[in-house]
Amino acid sequence: MPPSRIRPALLTPAQRLQFTAFPDLTEHLIARYYTLTDEELTWVLDRRRDANRLGFAVQLTVLKHLGRGLDVGEIPPEAVLACLGEQLNIDPAKFDVYARRDATRREHFGELCDQLGYRALSVDLNRALRAWLIPMAVATPQPFALMSALLDELRRRKILVPRISVLERIVTQARTQAEQAVHHLLGEIVAGHEDALDALLQVPQDHAMAPYTRLKQWPSQAKPSNFLKLIERLHFVRQFPVNDGRLAALPESRLSGLAAEGKRLSAASLAEYAPAKRRAVIFARLVDVAQTLTDDLLDMHDRLMLTYLRESERASMQEYQASGQALVERLQTFEQVCAALVHARTEHLDPYQAVERVLPWGQLVASVNDHDAAQHLRQLDPLQHLARSFQRVIRTPVERFAKSFNPSGCENEQSGFRTWSWQSGEVPDCQRNKRNPYQNVCRPSAGGAGVPGDAVRDAAPAGHRRAENDVQGREANASRRGPTAICAAQMGRLRDGRPEDQPPVLRTVRPGRAAPDAPSRRHLGGWQSEVP
Incomplete structure (x- = not known):
């Protein structure tokens, strides 16, 4: 025995x-x-x-x-x-x-x-005290804190304090019932996913470890291939109801404790748990993994964009060192031509003769038609290099990244974020500008960071498009705002079919429209839109 x-x-x-x-x-x-x-x-x-x-x-x-x-x-x-x-x-x-x-x-x-007016502890009082202690035990399972609270409540109710062993028994029973209540609530949330949760602990024949163990490991180096791997893991975790609204009824400390327990234990150890507790621990771990993967995705996105931006800046600097002097001389020549035209208009002279005194007409025509020089001039812009890198390397990861948070264009119940579509080119009715129905907007978050979304798309017909007098300046501002704004600018340029040499139209946002569920400034690279 x-x-x-x-x-x-x-x-x-x-x-x-x-x-x-x-x-x-x-x-x-x-x-x-x-x-x-x-x-x-x-x-x-x-x-x-x-x-x-x-x-x-x-x-x-x-x-x-x-x-x-x-x-x-x-x-x-x-x-x-x-x-x-x-x-x-x-x-x-x-x-x-x-x-x-x-x-x-x-x-x-x-x-x-x-x-x-003091009275001894009875069976009914014992049951009432245990029921009073259960909500506190849900919030914090620490025995010392629960014992302190129980003693204070006994004195407040004028109930004689029993032996310490009786108090420990009350606290233990309250903790057990609180744990069962948490497991019951999580069991209701994962109803229909029980077999899938149990399957996470089983080792497939073609793998060396269980899926639950593989979830604990993911790459951290900022590369497009690793970015796609994180997205795939996030999609896999979101097959479970990790963003169910009923999770808000549980204290964060309780979920964090279950997630920490699931992170510490192996798949074999979890398999020995009772079904209700086992599934509760696995699901709490999945909720934590979904939040961590979301943060890591947003951080890796920013690091990727910063990496390619630095490479674009280096390529632009090399282009300037190679052809910058010739471009400067060409610009000085055009400046002299313009000065001659201004002088001719002021003195009522023949403008053609004034231009030919500075530069023969044939050389002027050849300089204007020199497409190679114009291409060298465009290569001085780092965003031109970034656009090619975006199209060649990171467009697919970024598109999947955007769809991961908002595939429909309106509020996404799965992701928990309130973002807007910057993939399909369609503006949701809930976010269309009321004064100009063709102008797309993106709302900044309460902390000042905005979601680029359709803000980079010029969706208005020609008769409704607003004049942009300082497009180059806006694009330069985008490079200072952060990698997400640059990514958004290039997405708008490539999606609208504009050539790379034509700068995109950056839509702006009027501040003060807060989106409480929008990602934080850290996750959006500090992008902030301004009123024109």
Whole structure:
């Protein structure tokens, strides 16, 4: 017959001593609990002997302070005896005589309970206290905190504090019922996914480890291939209801504790759990993995865009070193031509002759028709290099990244974010500008960061398009706002079919329209739109 399993102690010996012994008495505690009122002084003086008066006063004050009586042979601190002896003008040493009379002590304690309204712990009171403690045990399963709260509630309800073993039993039962309530709620959320959760712990024939174990490992280096792997993992985790609204009913500490337990245990260890607890731990771990993957995806997206932006800046600098001098000389020539035209208009001269004095007409025509020089000029813009890198390397990961958070264009219940489509080119009715129905908008979050979305698309017909006088300046501002704004600018350019040499039209946003569920500034690379 196997030996019985010994239940581990709920509290350590030091913690038990804190709840059973007299606390450290300060002047404030002595003045609050061990100072007799006029009515209490009358009760004390009704006793016949000095020892009984002092002992009755000690039991009265201890009952008000600790909610219990003195145990057999228990001696209160000297500070208590000195304080009460001074008030009654009785020698504190006479308490030894009172402590030896157990019958008198019990009789006095019964009278005090009747006078002050204290009652012993019954079955009904035990059940009521356990029900009161369960919500707190859901929020925090820490035994010390629950024991402290239970003692305070006993004193508030004027219930005599029982033995420490009884209190530990109440706390243990409350913790067990709280855990069962959490498992029941999570079981309702994952209803229909039980087999899929259990399958995560099983090792497939063509793999060396269980899917649950593989979920703990994902690449962190910022590469397009790793970016796609993170998206695939996020899609896999979102097959489960990790963003169910009922999860808000659980304290974050409870979910975090279950997730930490699931992260610590192996698949084989979890398989030994009871079904309800096993699925609750696995699901809490999936919720944590979904949140972590979302953060890692957004951070990797920013790092990818910053990497390609730096490469584009280096390519632009190399282009300037190779052809910058020729471009500067060409610009100086055009400046002289323009100055000659201005002078000719001012002096009423022939403009063609004024131009030919600076540059022969044939050379001017050849310079204007020199497409290679124009191409070199465009290559000085880092965004031109970034657009080619985007089209060649990272367009597919970024498109899948955008669809991961909002495949439909309106509020996405699965992802938990309020984003807008910047893939399909269609503007949701809920986010269409009311004054100009063809102007797409994106709303900034409460912290100031916006979601680029359709803000980079010029969807208006020609008759409704707004004039953009400083497009190049806006694009330069986008490079300073962060990688997400640059990505958005290139997405708009490539999706609208504009050639690479034609700058995109960057839509702007009027501030003050907050989107409470939008990603944070850190996740959007600090992008901030401005009023034109």
